[in-house]
Amino acid sequence: MSLQHRFLRATLAAGVLAGVFATPAAAAAAVPATLPAGQYTLTADYHRYDTVNAALVSTLGTAAVHTVMDNANHDRTALPSSFSMPGLAGGFRFDSGDNSDCANYPQGITTSRDAVGTAGGGTYDGHQLVLVSWYTKDGCDGDQQRSRITLADWDATYPNKYRKILLVEPTGTATTPDFKDIPIHAGGVSWYGDYLYVADTGRGMRVFDMRKILKTDTGGTADQIGRQPSGTYYAHNYAYVLPQVGTITSATTSGTNLAWSSISLDRVTKSIVMTEYTCPSGCTAYPNRAPRAIRYPFAAGTTTFAATTTASQALQLPWYKLNGVASHNGRWWFQSSGAKQLYYWTPSTGSATYAWVSSGESISYWEDDTAADLLWTLQEAAGSRNVFAVEQATYDG
Template sequence: MRKRMFVAAAVAALGVGVVAVPEALAAAGPAVLPAGQFTLAADYHRYDELNSALVAKLGTAAVHTVMDNANHDRGAITDSLGVAGYQTGFTFDSGDNSDCASYPQGITTSRDAVGTANGGNYDGHQLVLVSWYTKDGCDGASARSRITLVDWDATYPNKYRKILLVEATGTAAAPNFQDVKVHAGGVSWYGDYLYVADTGHGMRVFDMRKILKTDTGGSAEQIGRQADGSTYYAHNYAYVLPQVGTVTAATTSGTPLAWSSISLDRVSRSIVMNEYTCASGCTDYPNRAPRAVRFPFAAGATTFAAATSASEALQLPWYRLNGVASHNGRWWFNSSGSKQLYYWTPADGAHTYAWVSGGESISYWEDADSADLLWSLQESVGHRNVFAVTQSTYGA
């Protein structure tokens, strides 16, 4: 059963019931690029030996076990988002909402993982998954990445649990792990696999069946195997998710892709990605037109083939894009720079809608019984809202 308990109260509090359907403003659209110039090389077995050794040492925890031990409370949105088509949402607890060192980025759900079958449940739970990166202090460099699993089912408490992302190191005799230091700007869950954007490389791959149990009680700085050989700390996280593989991007275009965000398109069985770039003046990001590229999964699988060519590529006229989604030939792009959501299809052209500040990734939520949704989130400290709008409000 889908979570509805916040909807009525949130609609009344936010005044979203009186937000007018936005007028779609015509805008310049994307240009088609040669798709064949973008390729992927996938390796799902890079860490097999080390991960098997870690499993033998630590043991695994199923997703339902993790959620049975969820230890953070989510709450209702109290900000006035001012977005048309608002349906529902939540925010994180006060510690996560105000943490100046950690930032939510990507979003995906169990509807991505399994579709609408069985109510969109994965291992008995309907879930919203958010990726985060953590800096070494409020003004430091990127130090680690994590995911948050949030229960979105009326039969379970309003709880969530954090899971640290790690990469296996060491040897089979003495396995270890280290932090995954990526921006985690986008995330897609398909079947059992979780794909996390790795800005300059492509995607890192994780397996949701292989969550490891770790020891708590150490300091917040301790990570990995301790001197006694049997204790494994993970910044006091009780669970870690080890990387299982890599999906490495290449191009003959002369300009490597900058993987800002990703999203799953269940209809075409593909992942779409977009770049965050600036028109000019940026020092940390490219100053050029951004691109969006679609990569298909192997036939009948939730994995990529060893070698994959893109099936669609676009050059975009918009900048500072933190989010992308595609479904049944339609595209959406979120610009945090302009606080706008862009919608485009080859037949309908491009249209522009007002959007939230601090907007990040987008995930398409298929629903067999109600309107399909677009889920998104805000990264701004103190305003970390995760929310859903009816997709038909923003396109056809």
């Protein structure tokens, strides 16, 4: 645990009992039902863009994660003093511009503890990091136009900074490599080893390699993207872009395709779990049916999926409007933004329900060898974008 983490825990703990949340009391709830796991498969292609990516790397050059963070140019701020809930262990907000921006919305969350575990204090390239995925709209009421990530230092060794990186899809050829925006919701994200897995609602996941962050020119106009006639590469004035390296395509014989709303890494079973945002009825932009949660194992001893992967667990859930999921050591958590509740479930002990924040999004499990394990999560609502961690034992049945 960083000194900064310890300081925040100490200073925030005093306000917990006086906050807007009472001490959580588990309430009996419905439980998930088992589905045939063999109905759900993934097809992985980690080499789809190899040729163009090699040309982009040769043309633009790469920046290591530590270099990106050395050049972090946004200041994260403290959680507001009014924010409190049981088990709160710390957190932060983005700067005032990102906290209130009505065209950009934070969605998924993962950390360097997902990437590497607890080894070396959970650092990747020397930094302990919280990574958040975002989608960008064309104005406050527009359509989705692109997606990005932010890398935020969560370590007393470094300044309280974060940096934005644009997600892009490689295009063009080996002689004229190019890239374009990725207009997806980016509702969930998992970092495992060097690979970043980003949920793509109707397809499965897109794969990125954190060793291949590209350097771009920050000149040009805010709407310019990709290779220009001059040979310069612009990216909406982002200094760094992360190109997609592969695809993970979802299929099912159940008769109803999965909606990949959120994902999370389970380091114990070495798998990714996903869940769906659905409604009981009345929704026009989302499915009206019971949601599912599916577990997909990585290939043994790797941080990648096999060419074809069959799910190892499939559940039909009794809860709706789920924006977050996490699983660790046989336990599951589901976050409902609609109900403002966090659901906890294990097959042996049943389920429990806890009061939760409004506009909650994804969840990431944070392993810790020397302190309490945590659940990291965030809120998407403009003006209240709290990124925070709670001790998982507080929400453990």
